[in-house]
Amino acid sequence: MLGFMAASVMVLGACGGTDSDDAATDDTAASDTGSSDTGSSDTGSSDKPFEGVTLKFGKAPHGEDEKDNWNKWLGEFTEQTGIKVELTQVPWDQLEALYTANFASDEPYDVTYQTSAHLTLFGEQGSFEDLTGRIAGEDFAVDRPNFPDGVINASVYNGKLYGLPFVVGTTAMFVNKDMFTSAGVNIPSSGDELIKAAKAIMKDQKAKGNKDVWGFYVPRTVADYGWYWNLSDVHNRNGDFLSADGKTATMDSDAVKGAAQYAADLICKEKVQPENGLYNREAAIELFKAGKLAMIQDEPSRVKTFKDEGLPFEWDIAMPVGYQGKATQFATTGHWTISAKSKNADAAWEFVKWLSSAEFNSTYNQRYGFVPARLDADASGGDEMLARNASWVAVWDGLRTSPKVNQLLDPYGQALEAAASCKTSVDDAFAKAQKQAAEILAG
Amino acid sequence: MAEVIIRQLTKSFGENTVVKSVSLKVADGEFLVLLGPSGCGKSTILRLIAGLEEATSGEILINGKIVNFVSPVNRNAAFVFQNYALYPHMSVRKNIAFPLATAGMPKPAIDEAVQDAARILELSDLLERLPSQLSGGQRQRVALARAIVRKPAVFLMDEPLSNLDAQLRQQTRLELMDLHRRLGITTIYVTHDQIEAMTMGQRIAILKDGELQQVAPPLEAYDQPANIFVARFMGAPPMNLIPVSVSGSEPTWSATTQGGSIDFDLKSVGITQAAIGAHMSESLQIGIRPEHLSLGAVGTGLSGKVRFIEPTGSDTFVTVQVGEKNVVVRCGVNETAKIGESVGLAVNPAKMHLFSADGWNLRTK
Amino acid sequence: MTTTSATPEWAQLTMSPDECARERSRFRRHALKPIIGFLGPFLFLWTLFLAVPMGWATWLSFNEGGLVSDAKFVGFKNWTTFLNNDELRTAIKNTSVYVVVAITVVFGLGLILAALLNNNKKSQNFFKVALYFPLLIPPIMAGMIFFFLTHYDMGVINLLLQTAGQDRVNFLGANPNALMTIAGLEVWRGLGFWVLFYLAGLQSVPTDLIDAGKIDGARNTRRFLRISLPTLRPLMLFALVIALIFNFQLFDSVQALTKGGPTLGTTSIVWFIYKQLFTFQQSGVAYATSLALLLLVVALTIFAYGFLGHRKDGLK
Numbered sequence A: 001m002l003g004f005m006a007a008s009v010m011v012l013g014a015c016g017g018t019d020s021d022d023a024a025t026d027d028t029a030a031s032d033t034g035s036s037d038t039g040s041s042d043t044g045s046s047d048k049p050f051e052g053v054t055l056k057f058g059k060a061p062h063g064e065d066e067k068d069n070w071n072k073w074l075g076e077f078t079e080q081t082g083i084k085v086e087l088t089q090v091p092w093d094q095l096e097a098l099y100t101a102n103f104a105s106d107e108p109y110d111v112t113y114q115t116s117a118h119l120t121l122f123g124e125q126g127s128f129e130d131l132t133g134r135i136a137g138e139d140f141a142v143d144r145p146n147f148p149d150g151v152i153n154a155s156v157y158n159g160k161l162y163g164l165p166f167v168v169g170t171t172a173m174f175v176n177k178d179m180f181t182s183a184g185v186n187i188p189s190s191g192d193e194l195i196k197a198a199k200a201i202m203k204d205q206k207a208k209g210n211k212d213v214w215g216f217y218v219p220r221t222v223a224d225y226g227w228y229w230n231l232s233d234v235h236n237r238n239g240d241f242l243s244a245d246g247k248t249a250t251m252d253s254d255a256v257k258g259a260a261q262y263a264a265d266l267i268c269k270e271k272v273q274p275e276n277g278l279y280n281r282e283a284a285i286e287l288f289k290a291g292k293l294a295m296i297q298d299e300p301s302r303v304k305t306f307k308d309e310g311l312p313f314e315w316d317i318a319m320p321v322g323y324q325g326k327a328t329q330f331a332t333t334g335h336w337t338i339s340a341k342s343k344n345a346d347a348a349w350e351f352v353k354w355l356s357s358a359e360f361n362s363t364y365n366q367r368y369g370f371v372p373a374r375l376d377a378d379a380s381g382g383d384e385m386l387a388r389n390a391s392w393v394a395v396w397d398g399l400r401t402s403p404k405v406n407q408l409l410d411p412y413g414q415a416l417e418a419a420a421s422c423k424t425s426v427d428d429a430f431a432k433a434q435k436q437a438a439e440i441l442a443g
Numbered sequence B: 001m002a003e004v005i006i007r008q009l010t011k012s013f014g015e016n017t018v019v020k021s022v023s024l025k026v027a028d029g030e031f032l033v034l035l036g037p038s039g040c041g042k043s044t045i046l047r048l049i050a051g052l053e054e055a056t057s058g059e060i061l062i063n064g065k066i067v068n069f070v071s072p073v074n075r076n077a078a079f080v081f082q083n084y085a086l087y088p089h090m091s092v093r094k095n096i097a098f099p100l101a102t103a104g105m106p107k108p109a110i111d112e113a114v115q116d117a118a119r120i121l122e123l124s125d126l127l128e129r130l131p132s133q134l135s136g137g138q139r140q141r142v143a144l145a146r147a148i149v150r151k152p153a154v155f156l157m158d159e160p161l162s163n164l165d166a167q168l169r170q171q172t173r174l175e176l177m178d179l180h181r182r183l184g185i186t187t188i189y190v191t192h193d194q195i196e197a198m199t200m201g202q203r204i205a206i207l208k209d210g211e212l213q214q215v216a217p218p219l220e221a222y223d224q225p226a227n228i229f230v231a232r233f234m235g236a237p238p239m240n241l242i243p244v245s246v247s248g249s250e251p252t253w254s255a256t257t258q259g260g261s262i263d264f265d266l267k268s269v270g271i272t273q274a275a276i277g278a279h280m281s282e283s284l285q286i287g288i289r290p291e292h293l294s295l296g297a298v299g300t301g302l303s304g305k306v307r308f309i310e311p312t313g314s315d316t317f318v319t320v321q322v323g324e325k326n327v328v329v330r331c332g333v334n335e336t337a338k339i340g341e342s343v344g345l346a347v348n349p350a351k352m353h354l355f356s357a358d359g360w361n362l363r364t365k
Numbered sequence C: 001m002t003t004t005s006a007t008p009e010w011a012q013l014t015m016s017p018d019e020c021a022r023e024r025s026r027f028r029r030h031a032l033k034p035i036i037g038f039l040g041p042f043l044f045l046w047t048l049f050l051a052v053p054m055g056w057a058t059w060l061s062f063n064e065g066g067l068v069s070d071a072k073f074v075g076f077k078n079w080t081t082f083l084n085n086d087e088l089r090t091a092i093k094n095t096s097v098y099v100v101v102a103i104t105v106v107f108g109l110g111l112i113l114a115a116l117l118n119n120n121k122k123s124q125n126f127f128k129v130a131l132y133f134p135l136l137i138p139p140i141m142a143g144m145i146f147f148f149l150t151h152y153d154m155g156v157i158n159l160l161l162q163t164a165g166q167d168r169v170n171f172l173g174a175n176p177n178a179l180m181t182i183a184g185l186e187v188w189r190g191l192g193f194w195v196l197f198y199l200a201g202l203q204s205v206p207t208d209l210i211d212a213g214k215i216d217g218a219r220n221t222r223r224f225l226r227i228s229l230p231t232l233r234p235l236m237l238f239a240l241v242i243a244l245i246f247n248f249q250l251f252d253s254v255q256a257l258t259k260g261g262p263t264l265g266t267t268s269i270v271w272f273i274y275k276q277l278f279t280f281q282q283s284g285v286a287y288a289t290s291l292a293l294l295l296l297v298v299a300l301t302i303f304a305y306g307f308l309g310h311r312k313d314g315l316k
């Protein structure tokens, strides 16, 4: 909180300078307020340089209760700063269309939440302000050390930081502990162990008359973003689908193909996961909740939901299995962006700093279960499972960034789905993906 | 060939009873005209006979068989609609052939039957045309051809001429009568046009508000109308009605109007002594057709003032005000009366009708 | 001009031919005024909402960017890209299959139900509402209903199939099931509209024609096929064109349920365009494809009118 206060004072010094680009009508009013506030800020009587400013804020929701929560949170922010914030909830499945229209307009959202894939996509088209200068500023000096360089750098493209990291995702493997106990097996930590455990459980359950029990589930379809759940295994195998400079596709690398082969084997050869497409992500969650699935990989936001619902069996989360001793976490990063066309960029930065503060970060993630991008936030709220989940960020490895990343992930996801559907060989599927990716990068 | 009998036929649509206990007997080969103003239930009766509506009560017999619960096609009655109801997407040939094709008749037989019907109705050159490419009269003939092609026992025609212009109507009327003469099919013909009824019908059934008023050969209906409704509906201009009070006793009676009185004897007006005795005290009316009146000098018969003079070429109709009533007189074309002139009206008492207060003719047939 | 001696003085023309022509054109201009008055706003709106965006789209199909970022002219690159795209070829195939299946089924069922309702005046209102109901359900609720109907283990349909001793159905996870499921869903949603449409059509068939059919011995089915249906032909042609235009834009349920999968099995043309335009921000390719789709639909419309509408049967 002290850091926040100090930062607020410091932004005032810069206020007159940066505001000079703004529309002439706002200009005088803003600098007037700015100078008078600077004078009185030492006395602490008034510390609201952006009093009366209204920001437009776009965000896709992480839960159905988010809107209500934001009403509360934004009320607190307005009370502290005098800045009003109008929230627009952008549905995930229309996100690209709505943001495209919004960013093409003259008055886009001042602040938005963007995941890795979209950050560079829109950033490279000039939609977002480069925050490199802002986070190097004096007003951020206290906070900056709390953001690991690895997390910040993963979001930099072409030397530009289009958004300030807020959360990094993780995936957790939810396990039905009753089933493990019953079969007398341990929670697996490698791919081979997973297959053995799954088979043992399926056999045990069948013997006990519980038919139609599956060992494992993770989405492998394009519809459920198969690539998202599969990339950690690619990273475990020391590879990626794209070279570090973002210029060369490596879809036919051993790491990519090895991970895909393992994914396909679970379904086609070992038969511990249901035929691809039989259950989509939500349908499989229903299976897990009904006690018909031993292990399912999903987002940690389910922890709170499952606890609230009270599943009728013992369960836990575990780190998704690794490969040859290496286990990494993959997920995209969530960022706060400031629009390049924003007429209230400084107030927006004020809001972004508040959003990424340790305090708000803790509040938000104690509800939605993501891992904070800063080290001094506590998202567990004392919950042991969430604390364990947060600790996995140490082995986090994010998404290679490129404005063409969405285009590249499409053939990748298609190839994975084709291989997991047991009709196409991994080699054929990824040779095709590699060819398509090369065309995309060349075009 | 068939006789059609309907017994106490009643039809209601919800609360609204539009045919009220109508009984009628149409002889085999007869041409019967169902006459009445628009909305009186003529079409409904025809549709009941055809089986397009279900009777609320009563019986319909065709050829001695009760057909209330027989489907339209099995009643063997052909229907000719006012607007012809030709299938617009079918050629004339297909239209005529449709009932036969539906009945599953073999193709050569259909062709022959279509040729026959087309020849009778002079449609042979038009067989490949679509209905939209025909004139009204031609469409009418196609509808007739479609009706005769399956050799029905009964023809039901619902105002088939009303969509034709006056000249064509008269011509088609003659053709229809000729057709009936040649084929001899029992025909029930609906119209609201009393000229059509008079010229075409062997008998006329006159209908009002769903109730049958009189069934009689045309001239009988004209000369001896059963009631005021029939009297006024048949003939143009309609029969004159004048309120009268009747007095006297055998053998001389007189009917007194505001314009004078008419003496008559019961025999010549066909009324029994009992009938006149029963109705004498009512407010009666005399009815007299324009052609049974003649103009004369003041002092003859009734007296009045000339109001209008309408020459039609063949006749001249003179309207005379008698008391408060206008009375139309049919005169020769050389009539010299002037408007405003006072005239006398000679009445032929033998042609006079006397109507009771509830409208019935006191004349006994 | 010479006049015959029979034309009297007072019947001579007074206007010279020039004068007459001038007056005629003035008169016609005047008569045109109200028409221009009516057409003007329409032309303005047409320009604003159709011609301008179309022109813009055409221009952007020769550019990269142009929506969020600045446009950069690239010639025919987008057109060659999309013409060589395998996924688009699959999308065209899928969409065509879908259009044929969905239109055939929805028209078939729609007509049959409309015919049944037309003969059954009493239950008409109930069925009208029941059939229209799917259109009134909010999409979220429709999604939930669908989820609990089609779940492989716990879905109502599969439970019923199992009880009946039948194999369970994988509705969305296999091909061609997924496309057929989506077709089924769209048919379910659209059926009410088409039933009402055809019911209105059937009720406009002159009753005399139907009565004539009864007199001529045609029973229900034959009357429907030989009399009502041909009478409805112009209406059906119009319906077909509307349905073609509408169904070629298959998108909503693809986005909501399958994201084009499994293995591109439900990728539709508009889903392809959407991905290019928004997910990939390849607006040039998207616009090129959209224009091609527009041309395709226009061609189909012309074909439909030319091929099916070409018969002089007096039903104008």
Ligand SMILES: Nc1ncnc2c1ncn2[C@@H]1O[C@H](COP(=O)(O)OP(=O)(O)O)[C@@H](O)[C@H]1O
Pocket: B013, B018, B036, B037, B038, B039, B040, B041, B042, B043, B044, B045
């Ligand atoms: N299907 C029907 N439903 C309700 N009322 C009807 C129906 N058909 C006829 N009517 C009514 O019955 C009366 C007689 O009609 P109709 O037989 O057609 O008369 P007409 O042929 O003598 O002109 C009219 O008042 C008409 O409104």
Ligand SMILES: [Mg+2]
Pocket: B039, B042, B043, B044, B158
């Ligand atoms: Mg009628």
